[in-house]
Amino acid sequence: MLSEREIERYDRQIMIFGKEGQEKLKGAKVAVVGVGGLGSPVAYYLAAAGVGTLLLVDEQRPELSNLNRQILHWEEDVGERPKPESARWKLERFNSDIKIETFSGRLTEENVEEVLKGVDVVVDCLDNFETRYLLDDYVHRKKIPLVHGAVEGMHGQITTIVPGLTKSLKELFPKVKEKEEKFPIIGATAGVVGSIQAMEVIKLLTGIGEPLINKLLLIDLALNIFDVVELK
Amino acid sequence: MKIRVRYFARYRSLVGKSEEELEVPDGITVGELIEFLKERHPELKNEVFAEEDDLADVNVSRNGRYVKFDEALQDGDVVAIFPPVSGG
Numbered sequence: 001m002l003s004e005r006e007i008e009r010y011d012r013q014i015m016i017f018g019k020e021g022q023e024k025l026k027g028a029k030v031a032v033v034g035v036g037g038l039g040s041p042v043a044y045y046l047a048a049a050g051v052g053t054l055l056l057v058d059e060q061r062p063e064l065s066n067l068n069r070q071i072l073h074w075e076e077d078v079g080e081r082p083k084p085e086s087a088r089w090k091l092e093r094f095n096s097d098i099k100i101e102t103f104s105g106r107l108t109e110e111n112v113e114e115v116l117k118g119v120d121v122v123v124d125c126l127d128n129f130e131t132r133y134l135l136d137d138y139v140h141r142k143k144i145p146l147v148h149g150a151v152e153g154m155h156g157q158i159t160t161i162v163p164g165l166t167k168s169l170k171e172l173f174p175k176v177k178e179k180e181e182k183f184p185i186i187g188a189t190a191g192v193v194g195s196i197q198a199m200e201v202i203k204l205l206t207g208i209g210e211p212l213i214n215k216l217l218l219i220d221l222a223l224n225i226f227d228v229v230e231l232k
Numbered sequence: 233m234k235i236r237v238r239y240f241a242r243y244r245s246l247v248g249k250s251e252e253e254l255e256v257p258d259g260i261t262v263g264e265l266i267e268f269l270k271e272r273h274p275e276l277k278n279e280v281f282a283e284e285d286d287l288a289d290v291n292v293s294r295n296g297r298y299v300k301f302d303e304a305l306q307d308g309d310v311v312a313i314f315p316p317v318s319g320g
Binding site: 125132190223 | 241320
């Protein structure tokens with residue numbers, strides 16, 4: 001049941017998907033894997049929307065050069081607590097009605113089952129395909145959706161993997177050449193792509209709209225291009 | 233036959249245009265088109281497409297649909313090529 005306070009807090013979105021939709025968000029647990037450029041807006045907007053439980057996963061601590069895009073981490077966090085803890089501190093103060101869980105460590109084949117246990121949707125906010133394939137395998141074992149996002153420079157891509165309905169991430173992107181660690185990025189690019197990922201989660205959980213299932217959204221913010229490629 | 237090739241993301245910066253119309257051999261496959269494009273735009277060779285066998289590093293859509301490299305193209309097709317991005 002939603003409290004009076006929740007009904008007031010979420011009034012503007014209850015206008016869209018009703019109290020029923022809001023209850024669905026409240027009852028859901030969403031994993032945000034990678035709490036960096038994409039993970040920051042994703043976690044921020046999902047917290048704002050009232051997703052009942054957010055699980056934040058990351059192994060790193062914020063660095064000064066992260067702050068151009070990783071907006072959940074501030075100057076005071078640089079070199080201090082791990083990113084999931086840094087983000088938790090803000091999100092708990094932002095929305096005290098939701099629960100924030102954290103895992104500050106590297107996701108591996110050995111621990112992925114335990115770490116992601118009970119999650120309804122996984123959001124891929126990672127910066128490498130090696131760990132993405134780990135998420136891909138996991139969601140296929142559990143038959144839960146995976147919202148994929150990736151960015152570089154002023155470009156990005158988003159698609160939603162649903163086991164049984166779509167190809168796996170590995171089938172779509174079988175051999176992505178991993179670049180050297182440092183890639184160029186403007187924060188707002190991650191903001192756009194992360195916001196769309198958050199919308200994907202909200203659409204999946206509430207049933208409103210059409211998630212990017214079997215569709216790859218390609219975004220080029222330099223040239224103002226939003227293109228949808230059919231994947232089936 | 234004639235096809236239209238559209239370039240996305242950093243391919244576009246490298247090639248210097250967003251799209252072009254090309255005269256290609258009849259029945260050319262997607263994989264062969266990639267080779268054709270590498271000849272035409274040498275700047276794509278090393279920077280973008282991985283070595284020899286590693287064509288999977290580029291994503292290709294044909295008339296708005298994602299395709300594999302062995303698919304043959306037809307006159308009038310619109311082919312888009314885009315690099316998978318991996319940052320977060």
